[in-house]
Each structure stands twice: as C-alpha cells, then as structure tokens.
Amino acid sequence: NLKVILLLLIIILSSCKDKTKEITQVVKEDGPPNIIFIYADDLGYGDLSAYGATEIATPNFDNLATNGIKFTNGYATSATCSPSRYALLTGTYPWRNKNAKILPGTAPLLIDTAQVTLPKILKTQGYHTGIVGKWHLGLGTGNVDWNSHISPGPNEVGFDYSYIMAATQDRVPTVYIQDGYVDNLDPNDPILVDYDKNFEGEPTGTENPELLKFKGDPQHSNAIVNGVSRIGFMKGGQSARWIDEDMADHFLAKAQAYVKSHKEEPFFLYYALQQPHVPRTPNPRFVGTSGMGPRGDVIMEADWCVGEFIKTLEQEGLLENTLIIVSSDNGPVLDDGYEDQAIEKLGNHKPTGELRGGKYSLFEAGTRVPFIAYWKGKIKPGVSDAIVSQVDLLSSMAQLVGSEVLTKDSENMLDLLLGKTNQGRENLILEATSRTAFRQGDWVLIPPYDGPKVLINKGVETGNSKEFQLYNLSEDPHQDQNLAQSNPEKLKELITNFEAIRGS
Ligand code: NG6
Ligand code: CA
Numbered sequence: 473n474l475k476v477i478l479l480l481l482i483i484i485l486s487s488c489k490d491k492t493k494e495i496t497q498v499v500k501e502d503g504p505p506n507i508i509f510i511y512a513d514d515l516g517y518g519d520l521s522a523y524g525a526t527e528i529a530t531p532n533f534d535n536l537a538t539n540g541i542k543f544t545n546g547y548a549t550s551a552t553c554s555p556s557r558y559a560l561l562t563g564t565y566p567w568r569n570k571n572a573k574i575l576p577g578t579a580p581l582l583i584d585t586a587q588v589t590l591p592k593i594l595k596t597q598g599y600h601t602g603i604v605g606k607w608h609l610g611l612g613t614g615n616v617d618w619n620s621h622i623s624p625g626p627n628e629v630g631f632d633y634s635y636i637m638a639a640t641q642d643r644v645p646t647v648y649i650q651d652g653y654v655d656n657l658d659p660n661d662p663i664l665v666d667y668d669k670n671f672e673g674e675p676t677g678t679e680n681p682e683l684l685k686f687k688g689d690p691q692h693s694n695a696i697v698n699g700v701s702r703i704g705f706m707k708g709g710q711s712a713r714w715i716d717e718d719m720a721d722h723f724l725a726k727a728q729a730y731v732k733s734h735k736e737e738p739f740f741l742y743y744a745l746q747q748p749h750v751p752r753t754p755n756p757r758f759v760g761t762s763g764m765g766p767r768g769d770v771i772m773e774a775d776w777c778v779g780e781f782i783k784t785l786e787q788e789g790l791l792e793n794t795l796i797i798v799s800s801d802n803g804p805v806l807d808d809g810y811e812d813q814a815i816e817k818l819g820n821h822k823p824t825g826e827l828r829g830g831k832y833s834l835f836e837a838g839t840r841v842p843f844i845a846y847w848k849g850k851i852k853p854g855v856s857d858a859i860v861s862q863v864d865l866l867s868s869m870a871q872l873v874g875s876e877v878l879t880k881d882s883e884n885m886l887d888l889l890l891g892k893t894n895q896g897r898e899n900l901i902l903e904a905t906s907r908t909a910f911r912q913g914d915w916v917l918i919p920p921y922d923g924p925k926v927l928i929n930k931g932v933e934t935g936n937s938k939e940f941q942l943y944n945l946s947e948d949p950h951q952d953q954n955l956a957q958s959n960p961e962k963l964k965e966l967i968t969n970f971e972a973i974r975g976s
Contacts, residue, residue: 504597504738504873505847506731506794509865510781511560511742512774513553513606513640513749516804517840518825519771527821528762528771532779536798536846539853541891546843547861548802551832551904553640554608556801556862557744558582561589561609561629563866563882567903567974574905576667577643577704579610583629588879590866591630594740597873602633602734604727605744611638611649618645618663618709622652631742635726637714641746641753642688642809644706646697646713648722656712663709670694670705677701686751689929692809700751700810716753719746720770724777728784735788738873743781747774750808765817767806791848795872797889799862800841805831807930815931828951832927834904834918834935835951845889858896859911860885880976901973904935910970914946917966942966 517523520530522537549559554575555566562583566572571582583589591601603626611625626634635650645665648655654663670676675683677693678701685699695706698716714722727743752766754773762768778798785791804823806814808831829835843860845851867882868889878884887893899912909918918941925936935941942956942963956963 502793504599506738506790507594507599507740507869507872508794508796509560509742510778510796510798511605511744512798512800512842513744513746514802514804514808514831515748515771515774515800515842516823516825516830517827517837517842518822519748519804520842523842524825525821527819528764528768530771530775532775532782533798533842533844535782536778536796537842537844539848540796540844540846540851541853541889542855543843543845543860544855544857545859545896546799546841547839547859547900547902548800548841549839549861549863549903551802551829551834551838551902553606553801554582554610555903557607557609559863559881560801560865561591561742562587563590563863563879565863565881565901565903567901567906567908568881575608575610575639577639577645578616578665578667579639580612580614581610581624581629583609585624585628587629588866588877589630590869591740591742593866593870593875593877594873595630595632597875598738599873600633600734600737600739601631602730602739603631603742603744604635604730605637605723605742606640606746606749607634607636607744608639616665618647618654618665619657619659622649622654625649625652627651633730635723637719637746640749641716641719642692642703642750644695644697644702644704645709646702646706647709648712648714654709654712657709658711661708661710663712664707665704666706667704671707674705674707676705687811689809692750700753716751717755719753720755720773720777724780727781731784731790732788735790745774745777747771748804750810750812752810752812752814763817764819764821765813767812767814768817768821792850794847795850795889796844796846797865798842798844798846803827803829803831803833803837803839803841805930805932826949828933829935830930830932832905832930832934833932834902834907834909834921835933836916836945836949838904838935839902845891847890850890852891854891856888856891856894856896858888858894859898859900860888860896861900864897899969899973901970907935908974909935910966910973912966912969914944915962915966916943916945916951917941917963917970919967919970940967
C-alpha cells in the first residue's frame with residue numbers, strides 16, 4: 473500500500489512540476505503574446521467592487537481582477553497624471569526629470585526621443601505598438617502649430633499608431649490627434665491655442681456662465697467647448713472638436729479597431745481611458761446609472777468600455793494570447809474643479825477604500841491604485857499583497873518578450889505578474905506633486921514638507937507636515953499613528969535607504 477501511495481505521490485508531484493514548466497514555456501510555444509495596458513485616469517483604490525466598493529458595481533473590471541491577479545499593493549509612481557505616465561512608458565522614476573509635472577496642453581514632449589521606452593523595446597522584438605486615449609506627456613518642442621504635423625509625440629517615442637487627446641479632458645485643445653494630425657480638421661478653420669490670454673470674441677466660463685452645463689472653478693473657466701469651460705483658451709477647429717459625451721465610445725471604437733487590424737502580429741496597445749477625470753461627462757446611456765452623479769456614472773461607463781473591449785478580444789480569439797494589465801494613473805479626487813456633485817452624491821462610497829489621502833497626496837491613496845494582471849488560461853487567479861509599481865512594467869514586459877533591457881528604476885516583476893512568485897519589491901519611492909516619500913516593506917516614511925496639510929478646495933490631505941512621519945501599514949493601513957518619535961531606529965534606517973536611492 474505504501475508503495476502505491478508513494479507512486480501516486482510521485483505522479484501527482486511530477487504532474488505539478490510539468491504544470492509549472494508548462495507556464496514558463498507558454499510564451500515560447502504560443503509565440504509572443506499581445507500586451508494591453510488599460511489605464512484609467514484618477515480611478516481610486518476603492519472605486520472598483522473587486523477592491524471592496526459596495527455602492528457601485530464594476531463587473532467588467534471585477535472579471536479581470538477575480539480571474540487574474542489582484543494586487544493590493546500596486547502603485548502608480550506618482551499621485552498625478554503626467555509623472556505616472558512618464559514612468560509607465562520609460563521605466564524611470566518621474567522625480568529624476570524635473571519637468572515631470574502636470575503638463576499644460578501646450579507643453580513640449582516630456583520624454584526625450586532618445587530615451588528608452590517600453591513601446592520602443594517591444595518594436596525591436598517585432599511588435600506593432602499603439603496608443604488610444606489620454607496622452608498628457610506633451611507634444612512638439614514648444615509652440616505647437618496644431619494645424620500641421622504635430623511632432624515629436626507618441627509616434628516619435630515608440631508608437632506606430634496613436635489616437636490621442638493631447639492632455640486632459642479639461643484642457644484645450646479639445647480635439648483628437650491621429651498620428652500627429654488633428655482628426656477631422658477643416659484647414660479653413662484653423663485651431664489656435666493659448667494658455668495665457670483669450671482670443672477676441674471667444675466666450676469663457678468666467679464671462680459667459682449662462683453657456684455652461686455646469687460651473688468650473690476659476691482655473692477651469694477659460695474656453696467654453698460643448699458647454700464645458702476648460703483650462704486654456706482656444707479658437708477655431710470647430711469640425712475637429714470632440715463631443716465629451718461620446719469620448720468613451722469614440723476611444724473604445726478606436727481600441728477595438730486597433731486590435732482587429734493587428735491581430736495577425738504581436739501587438740502592444742496602451743488603452744488610456746479618460747474616466748473618471750474631470751469634466752465627468754457620461755454618455756446619456758450612463759447618466760443616473762450609479763446614483764452617485766457624474767463621477768459614479770463615468771466609472772460605470774468605463775467599466776462598460778472594459779467589458780466591450782474584452783468581448784472584442786474574445787471574439788477575435790485573442791484572449792488566450794494576451795496579457796492585460798489594468799491600473800490607474802493616480803488616486804481619486806472628488807472636487808477637481810467642476811461643480812458636478814461628486815461630494816454631495818457620494819453616499820457611502822469610499823473612492824480611496826480604507827486608505828488616507830487621494831490624488832495629489834503623499835499618503836497611500838495618492839499612489840496606491842487598482843492593479844490587475846489578467847491572462848486567460850495562463851495566469852492563475854489570486855490576490856497578491858506583494859509591492860509592485862507601474863515603473864516595473866517596462867522591465868517586466870521586456871523580459872516577457874525576450875529583451876534584456878532593464879532601467880535603473882524598473883524592476884523585473886514578470887514572475888510576480890504571472891503569479892509564479894509572490895516576491896515583489898523591497899522598497900519604492902512614492903511621489904506627489906514633486907515631493908517624494910519612501911515605502912520599505914510595511915513601513916512608509918514621509919519626510920517633512922512645507923505647504924498646506926489639506927487642499928481645501930479638493931478636500932485632500934497632502935501628507936505635508938513639519939515633522940518626519942513614519943507609518944506601519946500592516947498595523948495601521950490608514951496611516952493614523954506616526955511612529956517617527958517612538959521608533960527612531962526604524963526612522964533612521966528608512967531615511968538612510970531613502971536618501972541612498974534619491975541620490976543615486
Ligand atoms: C490640475 C487641475 C485639475 C486636473 C489636474 C490634472 C486646476 C486647479 N486643477 O492642475 O483639474 O486637471 O491638473 O489631473 O487647474 S491629472 O490627472 O491629469 O494629473
Ligand atoms: Ca490622473
């Protein structure tokens with residue numbers, strides 16, 4: 473009997489071993505997998521039902537989270553957009569580039585065209601690369617002429633195809649740009665953009681509030697397009713102007729078309745959703761669906777987009793050979809410049825989950841975001857508490873496609889993303905509006921910073937304090953107990969390690 477049991481054990485064990493072998497060989501046998509990043513804008517750690525939201529249902533995001541790996545310590549590199557996107561594509565911490573701040577719509581390209589980028593690496597391995605959605609990494613070299621070829625931009629840093637909005641939905645120019653050309657532009661009605669002064673005769677939110685669907689704060693009260701006042705002034709380009717309520721459908725259609733037309737070759741698609749960033753303009757199909765006003769409604773809309781997009785991948789037979797990473801560029805904010813009832817209608821929903829802070833904050837909710845890795849049939853569903861950052865995606869994806877490229881800041885987390893290990897990062901630099909903090913294991917160090925403790929208009933705690941702050945996230949996930957005084961040794965250790973990386 474013992475012999476039989478032993479034999480059985482050996483058979484079981486060796487079949488397990490075969491399974492792991494199978495996973496590691498998958499990439500080689502099936503050819504290079506497609507890679508898709510679905511990247512939301514300002515989606516908070518607590519905004520998805522898979523991450524604990526009870527007042528809103530996000531079945532399509534949840535499908536990826538529950539059938540893939542849901543990371544509970546996954547980070548954007550920064551608590552604002554442009555820096556996070558910079559790190560996502562370059563594998564370099566944004567604080568290394570002094571220009572990596574929230575960019576105006578007229579900012580020059582933030583990424584050096586000579587710099588390593590993920591899409592460039594993928595191209596060298598035979599991939600077709602595309603971006604659809606929000607760019608917000610600058611365009612041109614200063615003084616962009618929106619009526620001719622806009623360059624350099626995504627196509628000069630590694631994307632074969634780009635269909636983007638230049639900056640944010642609340643910034644001009646409010647037009648789509650395809651491969652460097654404004655889509656649908658009538659040459660007889662050229663676009664002019666200025667971030668300092670208005671064009672004569674153009675209405676603004678400040679002067680013509682009667683034209684608005686909802687009011688903006690002073691910064692968001694410049695050019696009015698579709699009844700929404702924006703940051704920055706703009707004139708012309710009427711036929712090219714986007715319709716805010718159609719943006720989600722528009723980008724979705726472009727993303728679907730992209731995967732359909734590139735399914736015969738390995739491709740990388742960066743699908744950068746615009747939701748739930750302001751202005752929140754759900755398509756009428758979604759108005760009222762969340763009961764939370766526009767912010768909830770656009771999360772429902774984004775979830776629907778994810779569902780439709782996954783359906784397309786399924787119909788095209790691509791799901792089994794596509795690694796999908798889902799995340800967000802920074803944490804959530806309720807009032808980000810428009811009167812859209814995000815606070816009034818929030819009810820019991822907690823966009824930050826149990827975390828402290830939010831967008832712009834050095835506290836956890838600024839940078840800790842939903843982070844999901846999904847690959848049908850290849851990644852075993854699970855939950856991981858390992859620390860992983862979006863800055864790691866460059867090296868990890870490079871590894872996946874057989875490239876050896878690594879950047880200093882980007883750690884190879886491929887095995888973690890594929891569920892073959894639960895070993896994540898030992899430490900990570902966090903960033904928010906040009907300030908940095910440090911996570912090491914369960915510990916977080918926030919150095920002293922001047923400035924307000926709370927952004928009054930936005931209701932977000934910045935993390936600023938005259939004192940060092942030290943938190944232990946395993947005991948205190950909401951960062952209420954500053955242990956800097958009571959644990960001077962830990963404090964010293966973290967300061968030393970933090971400074972070593974900051975100075976490197
Ligand atoms: C801020 C805007 C905010 C938003 C943010 C960019 C003001 C007062 N606030 O400057 O509304 O546009 O920039 O958000 O202008 S991000 O997600 O792209 O970083
Ligand atoms: Ca953002």
